[in-house]
Amino acid sequence: MKRQIIEQLNMQDITPEDIGDDQPLFVEGLGLDSIDALELIVLLQQHYKIKLSNADDGPKVFRSVRTMAEYIMAHQAQNA
Amino acid sequence: MDRGLPLGCPTGVTETQTALTTVSMQFYIRSSGNISPQNTFGQVPFLAEAVVSGPGKFSCLEPDYRQYIDAKMIRRMSRIIKMGVAAAQECLKAAGLQMPDAIITGTAYGCLEDTGLFLTKMVEQQEELLTPTAFIQSTHNTVGAQIALMLQCHNYNNTFVHRGFSFESALLDAAMLLGERPASQILVGGLDEITGYSHELLSRLGLYKGAGSRGSAGLFSGQSSGTIGGEGACFFVVTGSRREGDWASVDAMTTFYKPDSMQTTCRYVDSFLDSQGLAPADIDLVITGRNGDFRGDEIYRHLLKDVLGNPCHIPYKHLCGEYPTSTAFAIWLAARILQSGSVPAAAGTGPAKTIRRVLVYNHYHNIHHSLFMLTAC
Structure with a gap:
């Protein structure tokens, strides 16, 4: 997933190892912004067929790589 | 009046x-920043040596953009945006100017690479799941806007898109502004890029010489149709008030x-x-x-x-x-x-x-x- 984020956001000079599992993605940490949030929503749809229906869930889901992974796994378990 | x-x-x-x-x-032209197929960018001798192209297209020699653009911004920028922003930065630096009184750009094609990317994804993904970045950056005024954002410049900002008169219109606008306020210092530039898609399409229309041509070195030899595709981003600081060194x-x-x-x-x-x-x-x-x-x-x-x-x-x-x-x-x-x-x-x-x-x-x-x-x- 870290590799997918790097590719989707064209993050040059950053490797998957540079991104901590619990590192905040927005503002501090990776410093992502609102446009990146849209890119991450597209990433979830493209790669995991997950449509984020409730915008209020965004800050919680995209807090870190770990929270994204947990959201994806929960969604997949729900639809298994 | x-x-x-x-x-x-x-x-x-x-x-x-x-x-x-x-x-x-x-x-008066106070300074310039020019990214072109020649060695024209930065403090370099004036065309010390001609760079020649192969057949096809004449692409720009690009600098290391990280010296001019913040790493967090650079990742979203396509080539023409980076070219334009860096040329503008160099131009302002050469003029010793931090905040221009106006930013005016002229471009015929705009941000073609992002436009191509966005349209390609529309086709490939059946008009769904389109990423926002290419769409946002594909508008013609992106370069002028990015320069203003980087400078936090809220002054006059305009982009002219008039095919072969795009740069001319930008310069005319600058001249009229200087007519009103001669002491102003205006950043004005012309920029266009050639991409793989645009070169292929324009080649089909017969605009360019074929693969057998000698490129820029043989451009004027013989009587043939077609030319060589080029590109560039060239900015000027212009003012109505003359100063030593203009x-x-x-x-x-x-x-x-x-x-x-x-x-x-x-x-x-x-x-x-x-x-x-x-x-x-x-x-x-x-x-x-x-x-x-x-x-x-x-x-x-x-x-x-x-x-x-x-x-x-x-x-x-x-x-x-x-x-x-x-x-x-x-x-x-x-x-x-x-x-x-x-x-x-x-x-x-x-x-x-x-x-x-x-x-x-x-x-x-x-x-x-x-x-x-x-x-x-």
């Missing part, structure tokens, strides 16, 4: 219903659209010189937009011989290729020649005397014609 223009602006030259309108003004003065400019005959073109050029009270003998050098396509080059040949009396002349598209805003490169070349007083060997052969006055004449597909008169400061 008297707006206090430096030399009275605009001055109409009325002859017939389709008469030429020459904008007579005087403003590169050159732009005294007049005009454009005319789809002249109905060679005679009309000749008459317009003649009229342009008349409006400045100049005879052909007063011009030290003519820079023409010859591009190696015999159909369009015939106009330059005719004009140089029959109207201008075979003056000393050089082309410029063997240095940058053909693109709709190439006159920005031509103005850069003219200003640098006036600054140095002579023509570098890479550009061609100039007169033996010091060059004080340069006429730039270009036409884009015999549709968009433009004339500029520049003098040394």
Whole structure:
């Protein structure tokens, strides 16, 4: 997933190892912004067929790589 | 209303219903930042050596953008945005200017790479799941907006998209602003990129010479159709208030659209010189937009011989290729020649005397014609 984020956001000079599992993605940490949030929503749809229906869930889901992974796994378990 | 223009602006030259309108003004080129297929960016000698292209297209020599653009911003920028922003930054730095009074850009194609990316994804993904970045960055005014964002500049900001008159319109807008406030310092530039898609499409329309051509080195040899595709991002700081060290003065400019005959073109050029009270003998050098396509080059040949009396002349598209805003490169070349007083060997052969006055004449597909008169400061 870290590799997918790097590719989707064209993050040059950053490797998957540079991104901590619990590192905040927005503002501090990776410093992502609102446009990146849209890119991450597209990433979830493209790669995991997950449509984020409730915008209020965004800050919680995209807090870190770990929270994204947990959201994806929960969604997949729900639809298994 | 008297707006206090430096030399009275605009001055109409009325002859017939389709008469030429020459904008007579005087403003000064203070600095430039130029990313082109030549070594023109940064503190480099003036065209010390000509860079030649292979057949196909003439791509820009690009700097390390990380020196000019924040890493967090650079990841979203396509090539033309990086070229434009870096050229603008270099231009402002050379002028010692932190905040321009206006930012004006001219571009025909805009951010073509992002447009192509966005449209391709629309097709491939059945108009669903489109990423926002390419869409947001694909608009023509992205470069002007990015420069303003980086500078936190809330001053006048405009982008002109008029095919072969895009840069001319931007420069005219700058001239009019300077007419109102001569002490202003305006950032104005012309930029266009050539991408794989655009080159392929324009090649199909017969605009470019084939794969068997000799590239820029053989652009003017033989009588063949087509030219070589080019690109560039060239910015200037211009002002109505002259200062020591300014590169050159732009005294007049005009454009005319789809002249109905060679005679009309000749008459317009003649009229342009008349409006400045100049005879052909007063011009030290003519820079023409010859591009190696015999159909369009015939106009330059005719004009140089029959109207201008075979003056000393050089082309410029063997240095940058053909693109709709190439006159920005031509103005850069003219200003640098006036600054140095002579023509570098890479550009061609100039007169033996010091060059004080340069006429730039270009036409884009015999549709968009433009004339500029520049003098040394």
